[in-house]
Amino acid sequence: MTVRIRKPELNLREKISELDKPSGVAGEAMLRAETPQEQFNLIGAGRRNLIINGDFRVAQRATTYTKTANSWNVYGSVDRWGIYYQNTVVAQNSGVINGSYQYYVSVGNTGTAPDNHFIYQKIESGSRIVSGKPITISFMAKSANSTELRLRGRFMDSATTSGSVNSGEKTFNLTPEWQSFDWTFTPVDTSANITRDFLIIVDTEITNDTVSDIYDLTNFQIELGKVATPFEHRSYGEELALCQRYYLDLSAHQSGQSFEKLGMFQGSNNTTSGFTYTQFPVTMRARPSLVVSSTASHYGIYQGSDIVCTSVPSLNSNCTKHNGVCIISASGLEAKGSGIFQENSNSGALLAFSAEL
Numbered sequence: 001m002t003v004r005i006r007k008p009e010l011n012l013r014e015k016i017s018e019l020d021k022p023s024g025v026a027g028e029a030m031l032r033a034e035t036p037q038e039q040f041n042l043i044g045a046g047r048r049n050l051i052i053n054g055d056f057r058v059a060q061r062a063t064t065y066t067k068t069a070n071s072w073n074v075y076g077s078v079d080r081w082g083i084y085y086q087n088t089v090v091a092q093n094s095g096v097i098n099g100s101y102q103y104y105v106s107v108g109n110t111g112t113a114p115d116n117h118f119i120y121q122k123i124e125s126g127s128r129i130v131s132g133k134p135i136t137i138s139f140m141a142k143s144a145n146s147t148e149l150r151l152r153g154r155f156m157d158s159a160t161t162s163g164s165v166n167s168g169e170k171t172f173n174l175t176p177e178w179q180s181f182d183w184t185f186t187p188v189d190t191s192a193n194i195t196r197d198f199l200i201i202v203d204t205e206i207t208n209d210t211v212s213d214i215y216d217l218t219n220f221q222i223e224l225g226k227v228a229t230p231f232e233h234r235s236y237g238e239e240l241a242l243c244q245r246y247y248l249d250l251s252a253h254q255s256g257q258s259f260e261k262l263g264m265f266q267g268s269n270n271t272t273s274g275f276t277y278t279q280f281p282v283t284m285r286a287r288p289s290l291v292v293s294s295t296a297s298h299y300g301i302y303q304g305s306d307i308v309c310t311s312v313p314s315l316n317s318n319c320t321k322h323n324g325v326c327i328i329s330a331s332g333l334e335a336k337g338s339g340i341f342q343e344n345s346n347s348g349a350l351l352a353f354s355a356e357l
Helices: 012-019 024-032 036-042 126-130 236-244
Strands: 064-066 088-097 100-109 119-123 135-142 148-156 165-173 179-185 197-203 215-224 247-249 261-268 273-279 289-292 299-302 306-308 314-318 322-328 339-343 351-354
Touching (some): 119 126, 126 197, 126 215, 165 179, 197 215, 236 247, 261 299, 289 314
Antiparallel strands (some): 064 088, 088 100, 100 215, 135 179, 135 215, 148 197, 247 351, 273 322, 289 351, 299 306, 299 339, 314 322
16 A cells, blocks of 8 residues: 655745854854864954053053154053154053943154154064964054055064064055954964064055054954954953063052152162162063163162162162162161162152063
8 A cells, every 4th residue: 555645845945045044243253264273262262362452551651652763672652562663653542432431542743754653563472373374453443634554464583673574464544433454364484483573563654654644543453363353352450461571660650659669678788779679570571671760869768768869770680570679879878777669759760670572
């Protein structure tokens, strides 16, 4: 006996439309990811952003700085962002961007040549991290003058800034309103030296560049992979610690304090000299150099009374986890006595340690 089984009729048009349901931006990104590592990065497991201080919140040195000469390895304003050309002005600002209050950096010029608005960040030993791999750069920017903005990738030796190898370049057209941009490319370091740094250069060094080409920049991110993910907002404490590995400022002034404390004066060698010891909050990248004011009277020691220093502080010992600073005073110290190392009466004393790339 033959048994016939009937199935309900299928509407092929409806079934095909079901397959075309949108998966959303996140779903599309997951589908486009080519490796498990890219999918791992997309779901936010682990840190993604290779840039430090990409939202320009940390400014240990100053909130505004003007470069005085063309040179590498000069950091004057927001942490980790170097400045190359003289007359470049870098200023930390804040405002409402896409409905939320946040920091950004403004890059301009004093109005004198050269006109290039050139900032950069070095990713330490970046060749090992990014060479031969697809990376995606994303950021937000605007310009009241509708400036063209150029990004360049470059590999460079850390110590000498020599052996420069350019790897990738792209230009973006800015408008007076904030916009989001991204760029995916594969940088290749032909030197095969995995200790070289990877620089990302942001500038307006383009044909007909003028001093009016001011731009604002924030939420700068570099990540491995071919997909731009939302900006990674790290806590301020974590971002500050990342910055302090390269530069540590111990002289942040407190409002209303006439004598800012710089550290404990550990002991006097005699009545005219002594030293203070500093334990760093983080391990620095390398043995740092000491950064101080050029005026000795900015510094003082308190031992029952205020004693003004007659020479600027200098290093006594030097390592990545702590530092000894030699303090010199003309007279009046208690031999083998302790005290407080301090700024002298609102003078603007600077005491910092630098291990910048």
